[in-house]
Each structure stands twice: as structure tokens, then as C-alpha cells.
Amino acid sequence: MAAKYVYFFGNGDADGDESMRAELGGKGANLAQMAKAPLSLPVPPGFTITTDVCQEFYKLNRNYPEGLSAQVDEYLAKLEAAMGKKLGDENDPLLVSVRSGAAISMPGMMDTILNLGLNDKAVVGLAKKTNNERFAWDAYRRFIQMYGDVAMGVDHDKFEAIIDEVKAKAGVKEDTELTTENLKEIVEKYKAMYKAEKGEDFPQDAKKQMWGAIGAVFGSWMNPRAIKYRKLNNIKEGALKGTAVSVMAMVFGNKGETSGTGVCFSRDPSTGENVFMGEYLMNAQGEDVVAGIRTPQKLSQLEQTNKAIYDQLCEIRDRLEKHYHDMQDMEFTVEEGKLFMLQCRNGKRTGAAAVKMAVDMVAEGLITKEQALLRVEPEQLNQLLLPQLDKDAVKKAIEIASGLNASPGAGCGQIVFTADEAEAWAKDGKKVLLVRKETSPDDIAGMAVAQGILTSTGGRTSHAAVVARGMGTPCVCGCADVAFKDENTIVVKGKEYKKGDFLTIDGATGRVFEGQVAVKPAAISGDLETFLGWADEVRNASVRTTASGKTVKGFNVLANGDTPQNAKDAFRFGAMGIGLCRTEHMFFDEPKLTAFQKMIVSDTTEQRKENLAKILPYQQKDFYEIIKTMEGRPVTIRLLDPPLNEFIQAESDGAAAALATKLGMDKAALVAKVAALDEHNPMLGHRGCRLAITYPEIYEMQVEAIARATAQLDKEGVKHDVRIMIPNVVTYKEVEQIRAQAEAVIAAVNKDCGTSLAFQIGSMVEFPRTALSADKVASVADFFSFGSNDLTQTTFGFSRDDYGKFINSYLDQRVLEDDPFATLDADGPGALMEIAEAKGRGVKADLHLGICGEHGGDPASIALCYKIGLNYVSCSPFRVPLARLAGAQAVIKASK
Known part of the structure; x- marks a missing residue:
């Protein structure tokens, strides 16, 4: 027996309903439901061909499965009986619309054809039957144009040119002003143009028209705009069977x-x-x-x-x-x-509307709080928190390029090409857009004052992207169309843009526009606090059992923050603490930078300690302000992570001379020192805890600054919960050795300050070996924090700074379903995290686990983190609301 491919709706006689959305598509399922009790709404009768046919259509090289034709004939006869009319009848023709409809709504992306069933004889019969000749000919000209365009590929503009010509000759502006004779003339001209284009007459057989329209709708599933829509809305190819086709009696x-x-x-x-x-x-x-x-x-x-x-x-x-x-x-x-x-x-x-509707519908008793939380897409919350481009202005704007949507929000400013220029221009009150091939930690000050950041290279976890998200600054990365002609000029698709010219970027879409496009400040809904409060309730009450058999209660959201302002933003957006405080960003202010650079080029331990001693009070002040801002919430401080060569660069002869003068040393000696620091693969080089093994005095200074800041707050009666995190661990012996050094420093500070401070000291898990030996690491660490950026990089063997050259090919060809630096891969880093969870909690049942990489702000990654059994996720401050909601959704979905 052939599969059932066709379902009827209308006149209360529907053999499908809303439970069949996957097969009937949203349109077909809802039409069936509206037609039958209890709704029993006035729906014209019709039938729906299922999405299974669309799936078979493409498997069979755009042919239909066996048995479909007979079923369509059966249900067309049923429709004709319901309407008392026949398709193609010369005296009283049944006219139908042929419409698309997937299980997930894709408004306007696929094709529809109206008034199908008209031909040269039926239009005359329709005119007589309705006693409305103008209506009949208007319907016919509409059908020829729509069928010719959608089903047969005749250029839409050629139809428009004809109707404009007739309107001009008739001296009318509106279609409704056209007379019956005008419409007849248009039809004749349409048919003549159609024959010239297609080499055949416009089809007169109504059945042939219907199958042509059905084929066009199925074909539109793979048209460029539908494919683009699914990509933009993260609808994976294969997640849906395709589109259904509904054939409905025309009204x-x-x-x-x-x-x-x-x-x-x-x-x-x-x-x-x-x-x-x-x-x-x-x-x-x-x-x-x-x-x-x-x-x-x-x-x-x-x-x-x-x-x-x-x-x-x-x-x-x-x-x-x-x-x-x-x-x-x-x-x-x-x-x-x-x-x-x-x-x-x-x-x-919109995001604001989604939140308001969800809150209102709970108050109205239409839905529960849990249903309300599932009603809003986490990414929609970004619309409530960041400035955005004015929609009307975007329609008129000139788009010149696009890149990776690295950090949401709208940024408009005058182009500058260096961080120094950004600072100088900003001091003069100018709004600037920092345009770079790529950014480095040296650019942090310029990035901080920029309205937005545009880079020609790098991915979503590049320096520019990570820092921009932390700042809440719009950023578009990897915009390959931006070419640097000289120090004052970029070229985009052949057009030059000079320093000082205005550009506008949309960090939510990755689009780049010429000139100034109006920006609207975000309107924060008063309902957002209520809505996110429900999310917090759900997460805090959650209890789950991990794959290793451990019970984990609650699921918190923390923030990545390096400055007091970051901490304030995190607090304002509802973070429960700081899950990652990067200390390296604190070294770029003077006089810390000069002292740190002198430390780097020092030849002896004594010289290094002398220069580190100059930095200590400044580090202490930084930590004091961040810890104080968080009012007793946990603050996890990561000790120095990047390689030293990021802090001391002298690529040109002039730069080397200037730096040598600044540091008071011989230029040749400086160049030799810089050359010695150079590494072929610095991300896997002399960085993180490896620096502490080589130069323990660096971490000792940082630990002392943390301890002294905490002691100061302790004496002031300010609550604190400070945790120290060791990066780039590959063996428990690193943690063991650095922990011993840190505890000795803390003991000395306690003695000096008369305090009894104790700190949790934990390990980052950023490499496969760390995860695979997590039981040993857990024996000397108080907590784990997964650095998912590096864990992804080292698991995949992808350079996160260079993978942009090939990742789109991987995604387009479905070699990978997701960008692994955007969404945590369950089979790679995710599997290693599960191993680390099981091994770590096998040694310490209450081992605290979190994630502080960029994945902590991605909804799908957050759901995986909940499943694995993490206690918290940490993300940039401006993604905290998103993470609060995504975490609650993960809890709700897991409980179903």
C-alpha cells in the first residue's frame, strides 16, 4: 500500500491536524486545525501534499514518488465536490491557490501561485458566472504573471514593464483604475511576451498548470533566499523534510x-x-x-x-x-x-515584544512560566540590551561588505587604523570605527573608545571578537573584502575609503555599510527583570544526575570581566559572580606596561622582581576594585595567560628604536631579546603556567596582589569570595608546584596583614591531556574551569586565528554542522569535558566545574554544559541575560 501523501482540510472535514506539523508544514497543519472542531473557522477547502513528498522529490532528482498522482486526483475530486466546481471548467471554473509551508515558518522565502485554473476559455466563463468581467480578467492577468514568474522563470520585470506601459497609455496610476479593456490588452501582451520568452504558448490545461505550480513550490525549497533564510536562522539542512504544498480553493x-x-x-x-x-x-x-x-x-x-x-x-x-x-x-x-x-x-x-508577550500571557493565564521561558529565543534578548541600526535607515543604506557577526550591536564612526589614532580622535570628541587587519592586546585602549571594530581577518573567537564582546562593543571580523592599500586607505570591492570616512557596522548580522546609518538606543523592557527572574528560579531549583552518577544542584551564570566596569555590567545584568578575570589586560596601562616590558627584557631574577614590585600596587588596586564591586559574589582570577611576546613587539626598525629608548636599553640588545621571544606557534608555546615554572616570580607577584587586595577588603568588612585559577595546565605537577608557591605567598601576606585568608586554587582544563588526567589534577585543584576556546583548538587541531579561511566551506558542504568555535562540539571537546567531570568528581565528589570560554554565551553550548553537569557557565557581561535564559531552557527541556 502506497504511503499517504495527501490530506484534506475544509468544511469541517479535515483528516490532518496541528499534531502533524512535521508532515503538513505549519500552514497545512493550522489550516486543518482551523477547519475542524472546536475552532470550525471559515476556511476554504483544500488539500495538503506532505513534506515527505518534498524529501522524495529531491531524492528522486525532482521526480515524484509513486502513487502521488493518484492521491492528488482523488483529493482534487473531493475539493471539486466540496466547491461544486471543476478545475478547468469553461463555464464555472474552480480556481485554486498553490502555497508553500514548512514545519518552521519561513515568511516570504518560498513560492505561492494564485488564481490557478484560468485559461482563455475559463476566463470568459468566470466573467459570465460572476457577472463581473473586470474581476475575471484581473484574475487572469495576475495568474499569468505569477505563474510565468514563479513556475516558468519569466523575468518579473518584463511583466511589470507591460502593465506600466498600459497604465501610462491609459493615463492611470493605480492597478484598480485599469478598465476591463485595459486588462484584456495586458493579458494579450503577457501571453505574447511569454511565448517569446519560452518558445511555447501559455499553458491552457488546468491540470498541467497545477502540477507546474506544485513543482515550482517544491523547487522553491532550495531557492537561494530560502537557503539563506535557513542559514541565518540556524535551521540546519536536514532538520526539516522540506516544504508541504497546500492546494486551496480561491476566494x-x-x-x-x-x-x-x-x-x-x-x-x-x-x-x-x-x-x-x-x-x-x-x-x-x-x-x-x-x-x-x-x-x-x-x-x-x-x-x-x-x-x-x-x-x-x-x-x-x-x-x-x-x-x-x-x-x-x-x-x-x-x-x-x-x-x-x-x-x-x-x-x-522582536525581542522586546517576545518578552512582553511572554510575561503578559503568564499573567493572563494562557501559559505557564516554564512555557513563557521557552517562548523567547535567547539571542532575541540582545535586542533589548544593545544599540541597533534603525530599520528604516538600513533600507536606504549602501551595504559594501559582510563578515562574521562577532559581537552584536550597531557601530558607526570615522575610520581609524590604529589604536593610538582611536584614542586621540576619541579625546577630541570624535566617534571612531577601528579598522584593522587584526587586533592584538596592544590595541585594547583604542578598542575601548571605538564605536565598533572591523577586522579583515580572524574568527568569532579572535582577539577582536573576544574583547569586543566583553566590552559590549559591536564587532565584525574576518571581512575579507577589506583590503589595506596603505596606512590611510582601505579598498572594498574596488572603492577606496580614507581615514576619517564614515562606515557603519552591524555586529548582529556582520553587514558593513557606507557612511552613517542611524542608530537607535536599545529600549529595555520593564518586563525583562520579571522574565529573567523566572529563569533564575528554574536554574536555581534544578537538580540533575550526571553520566558519572553524581548529583548536581543549581546552574549558575557568571561573567567574564577584567575591569571594575565589566564587573558593574555583569552585576547589572544579573551575573552571580566573575567566572574569569583575565589579568593580562591589566598590564596595558602606564606605568604598568613599561614596568612589565622591563621585566620581560630583564636578564636576572633580581631585575625581574624589581620591576614586578613596581607593578604590584597597581595590580592590587585593580583586584581591590573588582572584588569590591562584586559584593561578596565569587571572583575567579586567572593568572597571566598569554606569551610574553604579546607585550613587547618591535617589528620595524623605528618601533624597535622607540621601545629601546623607552626601556633605556641598547636597540641591538632589545632586538635580540625580541627575537628570542619569538615563537612559531605561540598559542602552544611559552605561556600560562609554563611562565610560572620558568619565572615563578611573575605568579608570586600576582598572588601577592590578590591576597593584599583581599586583606584590605577584609579589614574594611567587605565580603569577598576570591578564587585563583592556573591556566594552560597539562599535568597535576604544575598545579601542585604553583599551588605550593601561591600558598607560601598567601601565608606571608596573612602574617604581614594579620589576616587568615584562604583561597580556592583551581585549574583550567584547556587541553586533551588535562581532561584525560583529570583525576590526578583534581587531587591538587579545588575546581576546574574549562577554557573551551583552547580546548576546541587543540582537540580539532584548528587554529582559531586562521580557521576562517576554510570553515565556511566546511559548513556549506556540511562537513561540520556547526562552527566549533561558536557552538561546543559534543563529540570532541564536549566528550573530553564529560571525561574530566567523571574523573575529577571521582576524586572529589563536590568538585566545582564551570566553563569560561566563548561557548559560555552560546545557547546550544550552555545546554551541553548543563547536560555534562557543570555548576556554572561564564560569558561576557552583555551575554549574561542570554545565558540566564538559555540555562533555564536547558533545565526545562531536560526535565521533559
């Missing part, structure tokens, strides 16, 4: 002034306000509203002109919201005073 909004069509929303999709809104046109078809051919009227006006229809729509709005428990996007047509519903779906909405 006509273009039968005169008693007919019309419109689109409406049960709540405002922009603000979330509980108001019925929409637009409609009289004497029009749906394409007129969507395409903007005519200026529609506000739905509220319909109450004045046709209160009966408006009241009926209001009643349907309420019934649909109560049934679907969500805001509905609806399409309707009024045919000679009778209302028909053509579609309903959960409506798209």
Missing part, C-alpha cells in the same frame, strides 16, 4: 468594494502590546498587501467601514490565541461580504 478579495484582503496580528509584533493590529486593502488580493503595490489601510479602520467583519475577526483572534496560546499572524479575505481565513501561524516578533 477573491478583488471582486469590488465589498471584497478585500488583509494581514493581522493578535498582538503588536514590534512592542508586544496586547492590541489587535494589521492592514487590509479593499478590492485586492493578498499579494497586493504583501508586495506594497498599494498603500494599505490600518485594520482599525475596518471597524468604521465594516463593523460586522471587524467584530468577526476580533472573535476569531481571541479564539485562535486561546487555542494556540501564542500571538497569531493571520491572513484573511473578504469575498462579497463573507469572511474567510486563509492562514494562521505563531507570529514573528
Whole structure:
């Protein structure tokens, strides 16, 4: 027996329903549900061909599975019986629409064809039957244009040129002003142009038309805009079977002034306000509203002109919201005073609207708090927290390039090419956009004052991306179209842009625009605090058992922060503490930088200690302010991580001379020292705890600064919870040795300050060996923090600074499903994290585990971290709200 490929809807006789969304698509499932009890809404009858056919269509090289034709004939006959009309009948033709609809709504991305079934004879019969000749010919010209464009690939503009020509000759501006004779002329010209383009007459067989339209809709599943939409919305190829096709009896909004069509929303999709809104046109078809051919009227006006229809729509709005428990996007047509519903779906909405609707619907008793938390996409919260480009301004803007959307928000400023220029221009009150091939820690000051950052190389975990996210600064990375001509000029696709020219970037999309595009400040919803409070409740109450059999309670969100301002932002956005305080960013202010550079070029331990002693009071002040800001919440401070050559660079002869003068040393000696520091692969070189093994005095100074800052706060009666973290560990002996050194320093500070401080000292897990030997590391570490950037890099063998050259090819060809530096890979780093969890807690059952890499702000990665059994995730301050919500969603989904 052949598989069932076709389902009927309409007249209360639907053999499908909303539970079959995967097979019928959102449109088909909702049409079936609206048609049957208890909703029983006025839906024109029709049938839906399932997404299974779309899947087979592509497997069979764009051919249909066996048995489909017979089923379509059966259900077409059923539709004809319901309507009392026949497809292609010369005297009273049945006309149908052929519409797309996937399980996940993709508005406007796939194709639709209306008025199908008309031909040269049927149009005459339709005119007689309806006693409305103008309507019949208007429907025919619409059908030829839509079918020719969508199904047969005839250029849409060629149809538009013809209609514009006839309108000009007739002296009219609007389509509605065209006479019947005008429309007949258009039809003849359309058919002649079609024949010239296709080498054959426009098809007159209605059945052939129907199959042509069905094929066009299935074909549109793989059109460029649908593919792009799925990519932008992270809908994986293979996650859906494809599109369904719904064949529905036409109802006509273009039968005169008693007919019309419109689109409406049960709540405002922009603000979330509980108001019925929409637009409609009289004497029009749906394409007129969507395409903007005519200026529609506000739905509220319909109450004045046709209160009966408006009241009926209001009643349907309420019934649909109560049934679907969500805001509905609806399409309707009024045919000679009778209302028909053509579609309903959960409506798209802004982040602010999503939060407001969720909170309001809980208050209204429509949904639970848990359902509300699942109703909002975590990434939508970014819209509430960061400035964004004005949508109307973007429509008029000139897009010149695109790169990786590394840090969300809108940034507009004058181009500068160095951090020094950024600082200098910003001091003069100018808004600047820092444009670099790549950034380094030396650029931190310039990055801090920039409105946005644009780099031609690097990925989402490059220095520019990581630092920008931490700052909440918009950033677009890896924009390969940006070429550097000289120190004052970049070239983008052949056009030059000079220092001082304005550019605008959209860090949420990766788009780059010429000139100044208006930016709107974010409007923070008053409902956001309530909403995220529910997320915190869910996470705090969570209990789960890990794969290793350990029970873990709660799931916290911390922030990565290196400055008091970061800490304040983290606190403001609801972080429970600082999960990663990078100390290296603290060395770039003077006089710390000079002292640190002198330490690097020192020849003896004594010289190094002398210069480190000059830095100590400044480090102490940095730590004091951050710890104080967090008011007793945990602050995890990572000891120095990057290689020393990042702090002392003298690539040119001039730079070497200037640095030598600054440090008071011979240039040749400096050049030799810099050469000695150079490494072929510094990310795997002399960095992190390896520096402490070689030069223990560096970490000893940092630990002393931490201890003295904490002792000072202790005496002031300020609460504190400070943890010290050792980076780049590959063996427990590193932790054992550095811990002993740190505890000796802490003991000395306690003696000197009269305190009794004790600190948790933990290890980062950034390399496969560390994870595989986690039981040994746990014996000498109080906690683990997974540095997922390096763990991904060393597990995959991908350089995170260079992988941008090939990752898009991997993703486009589905060699990898996700960018592993954006979403934590469960089979690689994730599997190693599970091993580390099991081995570590096998030694210490209460071992505290967290993640501080960039994945801590990615919803899918957060869900994996919850599953593995981590106690917390840590992310940039501006992603804390997202992480709070994503963590709660992980808890809710895991409990189902």
C-alpha cells in the first residue's frame, strides 16, 4: 500500500491536524486545525501534499514518488465536490491557490501561485458566472504573471514593464483604475511576451498548470533566499523534510468594494502590546498587501467601514490565541461580504515584544512560566540590551561588505587604523570605527573608545571578537573584502575609503555599510527583570544526575570581566559572580606596561622582581576594585595567560628604536631579546603556567596582589569570595608546584596583614591531556574551569586565528554542522569535558566545574554544559541575560 501523501482540510472535514506539523508544514497543519472542531473557522477547502513528498522529490532528482498522482486526483475530486466546481471548467471554473509551508515558518522565502485554473476559455466563463468581467480578467492577468514568474522563470520585470506601459497609455496610476479593456490588452501582451520568452504558448490545461505550480513550490525549497533564510536562522539542512504544498480553493478579495484582503496580528509584533493590529486593502488580493503595490489601510479602520467583519475577526483572534496560546499572524479575505481565513501561524516578533508577550500571557493565564521561558529565543534578548541600526535607515543604506557577526550591536564612526589614532580622535570628541587587519592586546585602549571594530581577518573567537564582546562593543571580523592599500586607505570591492570616512557596522548580522546609518538606543523592557527572574528560579531549583552518577544542584551564570566596569555590567545584568578575570589586560596601562616590558627584557631574577614590585600596587588596586564591586559574589582570577611576546613587539626598525629608548636599553640588545621571544606557534608555546615554572616570580607577584587586595577588603568588612585559577595546565605537577608557591605567598601576606585568608586554587582544563588526567589534577585543584576556546583548538587541531579561511566551506558542504568555535562540539571537546567531570568528581565528589570560554554565551553550548553537569557557565557581561535564559531552557527541556 502506497504511503499517504495527501490530506484534506475544509468544511469541517479535515483528516490532518496541528499534531502533524512535521508532515503538513505549519500552514497545512493550522489550516486543518482551523477547519475542524472546536475552532470550525471559515476556511476554504483544500488539500495538503506532505513534506515527505518534498524529501522524495529531491531524492528522486525532482521526480515524484509513486502513487502521488493518484492521491492528488482523488483529493482534487473531493475539493471539486466540496466547491461544486471543476478545475478547468469553461463555464464555472474552480480556481485554486498553490502555497508553500514548512514545519518552521519561513515568511516570504518560498513560492505561492494564485488564481490557478484560468485559461482563455475559463476566463470568459468566470466573467459570465460572476457577472463581473473586470474581476475575471484581473484574475487572469495576475495568474499569468505569477505563474510565468514563479513556475516558468519569466523575468518579473518584463511583466511589470507591460502593465506600466498600459497604465501610462491609459493615463492611470493605480492597478484598480485599469478598465476591463485595459486588462484584456495586458493579458494579450503577457501571453505574447511569454511565448517569446519560452518558445511555447501559455499553458491552457488546468491540470498541467497545477502540477507546474506544485513543482515550482517544491523547487522553491532550495531557492537561494530560502537557503539563506535557513542559514541565518540556524535551521540546519536536514532538520526539516522540506516544504508541504497546500492546494486551496480561491476566494477573491478583488471582486469590488465589498471584497478585500488583509494581514493581522493578535498582538503588536514590534512592542508586544496586547492590541489587535494589521492592514487590509479593499478590492485586492493578498499579494497586493504583501508586495506594497498599494498603500494599505490600518485594520482599525475596518471597524468604521465594516463593523460586522471587524467584530468577526476580533472573535476569531481571541479564539485562535486561546487555542494556540501564542500571538497569531493571520491572513484573511473578504469575498462579497463573507469572511474567510486563509492562514494562521505563531507570529514573528522582536525581542522586546517576545518578552512582553511572554510575561503578559503568564499573567493572563494562557501559559505557564516554564512555557513563557521557552517562548523567547535567547539571542532575541540582545535586542533589548544593545544599540541597533534603525530599520528604516538600513533600507536606504549602501551595504559594501559582510563578515562574521562577532559581537552584536550597531557601530558607526570615522575610520581609524590604529589604536593610538582611536584614542586621540576619541579625546577630541570624535566617534571612531577601528579598522584593522587584526587586533592584538596592544590595541585594547583604542578598542575601548571605538564605536565598533572591523577586522579583515580572524574568527568569532579572535582577539577582536573576544574583547569586543566583553566590552559590549559591536564587532565584525574576518571581512575579507577589506583590503589595506596603505596606512590611510582601505579598498572594498574596488572603492577606496580614507581615514576619517564614515562606515557603519552591524555586529548582529556582520553587514558593513557606507557612511552613517542611524542608530537607535536599545529600549529595555520593564518586563525583562520579571522574565529573567523566572529563569533564575528554574536554574536555581534544578537538580540533575550526571553520566558519572553524581548529583548536581543549581546552574549558575557568571561573567567574564577584567575591569571594575565589566564587573558593574555583569552585576547589572544579573551575573552571580566573575567566572574569569583575565589579568593580562591589566598590564596595558602606564606605568604598568613599561614596568612589565622591563621585566620581560630583564636578564636576572633580581631585575625581574624589581620591576614586578613596581607593578604590584597597581595590580592590587585593580583586584581591590573588582572584588569590591562584586559584593561578596565569587571572583575567579586567572593568572597571566598569554606569551610574553604579546607585550613587547618591535617589528620595524623605528618601533624597535622607540621601545629601546623607552626601556633605556641598547636597540641591538632589545632586538635580540625580541627575537628570542619569538615563537612559531605561540598559542602552544611559552605561556600560562609554563611562565610560572620558568619565572615563578611573575605568579608570586600576582598572588601577592590578590591576597593584599583581599586583606584590605577584609579589614574594611567587605565580603569577598576570591578564587585563583592556573591556566594552560597539562599535568597535576604544575598545579601542585604553583599551588605550593601561591600558598607560601598567601601565608606571608596573612602574617604581614594579620589576616587568615584562604583561597580556592583551581585549574583550567584547556587541553586533551588535562581532561584525560583529570583525576590526578583534581587531587591538587579545588575546581576546574574549562577554557573551551583552547580546548576546541587543540582537540580539532584548528587554529582559531586562521580557521576562517576554510570553515565556511566546511559548513556549506556540511562537513561540520556547526562552527566549533561558536557552538561546543559534543563529540570532541564536549566528550573530553564529560571525561574530566567523571574523573575529577571521582576524586572529589563536590568538585566545582564551570566553563569560561566563548561557548559560555552560546545557547546550544550552555545546554551541553548543563547536560555534562557543570555548576556554572561564564560569558561576557552583555551575554549574561542570554545565558540566564538559555540555562533555564536547558533545565526545562531536560526535565521533559
